Amino acid sequence: MLFTSVDDVATRLADTGYLASTAVATTVFLADRLGKPLLVEGPAGVGKTELAKAVAEVADARLVRLQCYEGVDESRALYEWNHAKQLLRITAGRDESWDETRTDIFSEEFLLPRPLLTAIRGSEPKVLLIDETDKADVEVEGLLLEVLSDFQVTVPELGTITATRRPFTVLTSNASRELSEALRRRCLFLHIGFPDEELERRIVRLKVPGLDEALARSVVRVVGALRAMDLRKVPSVAETIDWARTLLALGADSLDEDIVRDTLGVVLKHQDDVLKAAAKLDLDAV
Amino acid sequence: MTARATGVPERLTALVQALRSHGIRIGTGETVDAGQAIEALGLADRERVREGLAAALLHSEGQRPVFDPVFDLYFPRGIGAPGALDGSDSGSDSSPGSGREFDRDDLRERLAAALAANDQALLAQLAAEAVDGMGGYGTQPGSGGSGGSDGWSSHQTLSRLRPETLLARILAGIREGTAEGEFTDRLTADEIRRRIEGFRGLVGAEARRRVAERRGADEIARRAIAPTADRVDFLIAGRAQLDELRRTVQPLARKLATRLAARRRRAARGHIDLRRTLRGSLSTGGIPMRPVLRRRRPARPELVLLCDVSGSVAGFANFTMLLVQALHDQFSKVRVFAFVNRVDEVTDLIARGTADPEGLGSRIISGAAVTGYHGSSDYGTSLGEFAERYADAVTPRSTVFVLGDARTNMSDPNVPALRTLASRARKVYWLNPERRAQWQTGDSAAGTYAELVEMYECRNAQQLSALIARLLPV
Numbered sequence: 125m126l127f128t129s130v131d132d133v134a135t136r137l138a139d140t141g142y143l144a145s146t147a148v149a150t151t152v153f154l155a156d157r158l159g160k161p162l163l164v165e166g167p168a169g170v171g172k173t174e175l176a177k178a179v180a181e182v183a184d185a186r187l188v189r190l191q192c193y194e195g196v197d198e199s200r201a202l203y204e205w206n207h208a209k210q211l212l213r214i215t216a217g218r219d220e221s222w223d224e225t226r227t228d229i230f231s232e233e234f235l236l237p238r239p240l241l242t243a244i245r246g247s248e249p250k251v252l253l254i255d256e257t258d259k260a261d262v263e264v265e266g267l268l269l270e271v272l273s274d275f276q277v278t279v280p281e282l283g284t285i286t287a288t289r290r291p292f293t294v295l296t297s298n299a300s301r302e303l304s305e306a307l308r309r310r311c312l313f314l315h316i317g318f319p320d321e322e323l324e325r326r327i328v329r330l331k332v333p334g335l336d337e338a339l340a341r342s343v344v345r346v347v348g349a350l351r352a353m354d355l356r357k358v359p360s361v362a363e364t365i366d367w368a369r370t371l372l373a374l375g376a377d378s379l380d381e382d383i384v385r386d387t388l389g390v391v392l393k394h395q396d397d398v399l400k401a402a403a404k405l406d407l408d409a410v
Numbered sequence: 411m412t413a414r415a416t417g418v419p420e421r422l423t424a425l426v427q428a429l430r431s432h433g434i435r436i437g438t439g440e441t442v443d444a445g446q447a448i449e450a451l452g453l454a455d456r457e458r459v460r461e462g463l464a465a466a467l468l469h470s471e472g473q474r475p476v477f478d479p480v481f482d483l484y485f486p487r488g489i490g491a492p493g494a495l496d497g498s499d500s501g502s503d504s505s506p507g508s509g510r511e512f513d514r515d516d517l518r519e520r521l522a523a524a525l526a527a528n529d530q531a532l533l534a535q536l537a538a539e540a541v542d543g544m545g546g547y548g549t550q551p552g553s554g555g556s557g558g559s560d561g562w563s564s565h566q567t568l569s570r571l572r573p574e575t576l577l578a579r580i581l582a583g584i585r586e587g588t589a590e591g592e593f594t595d596r597l598t599a600d601e602i603r604r605r606i607e608g609f610r611g612l613v614g615a616e617a618r619r620r621v622a623e624r625r626g627a628d629e630i631a632r633r634a635i636a637p638t639a640d641r642v643d644f645l646i647a648g649r650a651q652l653d654e655l656r657r658t659v660q661p662l663a664r665k666l667a668t669r670l671a672a673r674r675r676r677a678a679r680g681h682i683d684l685r686r687t688l689r690g691s692l693s694t695g696g697i698p699m700r701p702v703l704r705r706r707r708p709a710r711p712e713l714v715l716l717c718d719v720s721g722s723v724a725g726f727a728n729f730t731m732l733l734v735q736a737l738h739d740q741f742s743k744v745r746v747f748a749f750v751n752r753v754d755e756v757t758d759l760i761a762r763g764t765a766d767p768e769g770l771g772s773r774i775i776s777g778a779a780v781t782g783y784h785g786s787s788d789y790g791t792s793l794g795e796f797a798e799r800y801a802d803a804v805t806p807r808s809t810v811f812v813l814g815d816a817r818t819n820m821s822d823p824n825v826p827a828l829r830t831l832a833s834r835a836r837k838v839y840w841l842n843p844e845r846r847a848q849w850q851t852g853d854s855a856a857g858t859y860a861e862l863v864e865m866y867e868c869r870n871a872q873q874l875s876a877l878i879a880r881l882l883p884v
Contacts, residue, residue: 130451130458150451150461157450158443165471262672299470302665308469309437315471321528342594349597352604379593406596 126156126183126249126292142171142178143319143327151314152179161272161293163257163311168298169360170316176253176294183292185249190239192260198267202277203241206234230281240271241279243291250291257307258297265307268295272310319361321348327361332368342379343368346405347391353404355397363391381407418448422463425484428631429467432476433641433872440467459485472638472658479615479635483627486619487534514570517543522576525605526583533605537612544570545617561624564610564617571613573606640871644726644843645815652725655871656732662875663736669879670740711883712743712807714835716796718814719780720750720787724771726843727813730874732770734811735760740882745803751788753796754778789816789855790824797827804831809883810838812863816849816856823855828862839881841868 127133133156134149144152152175155162164172180187190201210229217225237245243252254268271277275287295311297303319327321344328340335343343364351358359367367390376383385407392398426441447462460481468477517540524532545567580602585595622630636642639654640662647655683704691698715734717727731746738744738761748756756778760770774780782791804810810831816823832838842849842856846867850857856865866881868874 130455146457147461147464150458151465154447154450154462154465158446160443299661301668305435305469309439312443312465313468313470314465315474317471345594345597345601349600352600381593384593 126179126185127153129153136182137178140178140181141330142174143323143330144175145316145319145323147314148175148316151312155294155312156292158312159290161295161311162314163295163297163303163308164314164316165297165299166316167318167358167360169362170318171361172294172296172316173253173255175316176251176255176296179292179294180251180253183249183251185251185292187251187253188239188243188291189253189255192254192256192258192264194259194261196260196264198264199238201238201240201264201267202271203238203279204236205230206236210234232282235279235282240267241277241285243293244271244275244277244285244287247289249289252291252293254293254295256298257295258299258301258303262304265304269306269310272307318351318358321345324348324361324364328364328368331365332372334372335368336377339371339376339378340368343371346379346384349405350391350401353401355392355400356394357392357397359391367391418453419445421484422448424628425463425480426467428480428484428628429473429477431632432480432635432637434468434473434476436467443467456485456487472640476635476638479618480631482615482619483622483631486622487538489623514544518571518573518576521571521573521609522580522583525573525576525602525609526580528605533609534612534616537609537616540571541567541613541616541620545613545620562617562620564614567613567617568610573609574603577602577606637870640875642871643869644729645723645869647725652729655725655729658871659729659732659736662871663733666733666875666879666882667737667740670737670882711741711809711836712805713741713745713883714803714808714810715744715746716753716810716812717746717748718750718787718789718792719748719771719774720785722787722817723813723815723843726868728771729871730811730813730841731756731760733874733878737878737882743808747796747800747803748774748778748780749787749792749796750780750785751791752779752782753792753799754780755800786819787814787817788821789814789818789859790822790827793827793831794824797830801834804835806834806836808835809881810835811881812838812840813843814840815842815844815854816840816859816865817853818855820853823858825858825862828859832863837881837883838863839877840865841874841877842866843869845869 127136130149130153133153134144137144137149137152151162154160164175166172176189177187179185190196213229213234214225217228235241239252239254243250257265257268272293275290276284278284318324324347325340325344328335328344329337332340347359347364347367367387370387370390371379371383374383374387384405385402388398388401388407392401422444423441426436426444430436444463444466447466448459451458451462453459460478463481464474464477468474517536521533521536521540524536541562541564545562545564547561547563547566577599581599584598618630618635639651639658642651642655681704683702686702687698687700688696690700690702713734715731717731719727727748734744734746744757745755746757746760747753756774759774759777828838840859840863842865844854844856844867848854849860849865859865866873866877868877
């Protein structure tokens with residue numbers, strides 16, 4: 125058990141600079157208590173990956189990260205044999221019998237553990253982060269099913285390796301592909317959306333310490349208005365922080381039309397969005 | 411609280427049942443998880459219980475709009491009139507159902523202050539008071555206590571309270587306070603509007619809670635909770651729901667595209683090429699050691715969409731057109747035709763329409779010649795014109811989707827035209843947004859057309875995506 129209560133989660137995460145909403149704190153606590161993996165979905169830039177990092181820091185655990193991408197496979201995710209070393213071993217022991225060599229070259233020494241196996245072996249606390257699970261092919265999900273339900277991995281030559289200490293597991297997804305029902309069933313589900321005004325203001329104040337309180341409030345309000353606008357890419361928390369940093373660097377002490385118009389590109393990533401927002405916010409011609 | 415749902419396990423299973431009846435698939439394992447979650451969290455903090463159950467039971471964010479109101483019913487904030495909720499004395503002097511002694515102006519005053527301050531706890535309490543004071547209706551007005559009325563109506567509460575008329579007053583109050591003309595002032599009006607919208611939601615939840623006490627949570631959970639966006643009927647969807655549907659187009663299209671690609675991959679392997687396998691076996695003395703698979707030419711299929719865009723079914727047609735457009739890279743050619751009683755090609759309009767899906771319907775009506783002398787749909791004439799003018803669009807490689815309710819307004823259904831179309835295309839499917847039971851009633855020619863081509867009931871986005879995934883050519 126990493127945490128004693130929901131409040132404990134919230135305060136300790138806050139100590140590392142991660143301000144958790146009720147939903148986040150509760151779900152992290154449950155994932156720890158029930159020993160289930162946590163599937164985190166939500167728009168980009170709301171702190172899905174950050175959450176895993178913060179939990180690792182709080183728990184003083186090693187963060188093992190599997191970055192998924194199209195074409196990631198068993199040998200990248202689980203383990204592979206160190207062929208070069210095996211060849212060396214075979215050449216070195218010329219005069220021994222084949223049986224001796226065979227048992228030797230398929231031993232721990234020649235195994236290259238990849239993230240999933242690393243997370244399962246050993247007894248020190250670990251946080252396993254499977255990042256952007258939706259980017260991986262469907263076959264990898266099948267692999268994850270075995271690993272996540274029993275926290276065990278089967279290496280044919282060595283047998284089944286079962287975790288003595290379950291890693292705290294976080295899977296993230298941007299929902300660019302629908303994950304299978306079976307995988308979802310193994311996990312607790314957490315959707316991190318945009319934080320409410322009050323929480324976002326605290327996040328901004330925490331991440332951009334030099335920013336004036338009133339300006340932080342204005343920034344969050346404008347971002348809130350932008351999010352209500354039905355844009356192609358609505359600004360995320362990461363963009364709010366970027367914007368706050370920009371304003372700080374420019375030495376602005378309050379928002380006015382000019383400064384918003386000049387810096388809107390920091391918050392919005394598409395030209396159509398910039399135009400639309402400028403029109404809706406009554407900025408003069410851009 | 412009703413007698414049925416007393417213990418936590420009973421309430422939990424009742425909640426799960428209600429969620430299942432709304433199409434959320436929950437296995438026993440998840441229910442057990444949810445029970446463990448409650449055990450770990452305790453019942454002291456209601457929001458934590460809510461988040462904990464959501465984490466254990468749900469599998470996607472889209473299910474949240476169903477989950478939240480159902481949760482409110484089975485784990486209510488309190489029992490009876492608002493006085494019981496927080497011990498405040500304001501609720502005790504009002505008598506439910508009558509609204510006579512209830513001080514409406516005072517409530518509006520306090521509501522304005524709460525909206526200006528965005529105090530969520532106070533807003534929830536005011537919603538409870540408002541429903542208690544103005545939402546009750548029934549046969550025993552003013553008999554006092556919680557047994558005074560037959561029901562509680564959020565509609566009645568809101569139409570008496572009219573929170574939206576507070577906007578100007580709140581704005582004036584806020585401006586008085588600051589009076590500097592800051593940049594963010596221009597956002598205030600929209601923010602207040604959103605808060606008022608949120609308050610209306612609170613009133614709805616409160617009314618449901620009160621009704622559930624009377625009639626039992628199970629019945630309310632079944633009837634009074636709006637379905638998730640993908641299960642909303644196309645024909646009765648309101649504007650807001652259609653907007654919501656449009657937002658689901660991109661994710662849905664991506665999902666379908668992966669499914670199509672997987673199906674294409676599967677279809678591409680298999681099929682042994684016997685001739686080449688035998689030839690290869692010559693070197694092994696006629697024993698076919700290595701099977702040779704027939705290589706497939708990747709021929710992307712063509713798609714033709716023929717959509718009724720008349721008022722009654724426009725929402726359905728728009729949504730489907732956007733969906734197919736989002737899928738266009740899966741096909742070598744997508745052509746979209748729209749009709750009411752005349753046919754015109756709208757492929758270009760749709761291609762440009764992905765940036766601004768809202769105005770799509772009106773742009774089709776104004777930009778394309780889809781109506782003749784009158785504005786009601788005429789399937790017979792349209793099919794005939796399509797077969798005549800756009801004969802080149804349909805080839806043996808193309809799959810045709812006809813979208814519409816097949817209501818011909820008593821004109822000739824022109825069956826031969828559809829027969830020509832069916833004989834020329836590789837496959838013709840008809841998606842009908844009407845309930846199957848209503849086909850061939852009144853002026854519907856659905857039954858007649860269904861004898862010629864495969865017709866499917868397609869009433870909501872869920873059905874549509876299932877059909878598209880199944881019917882689209884590989």
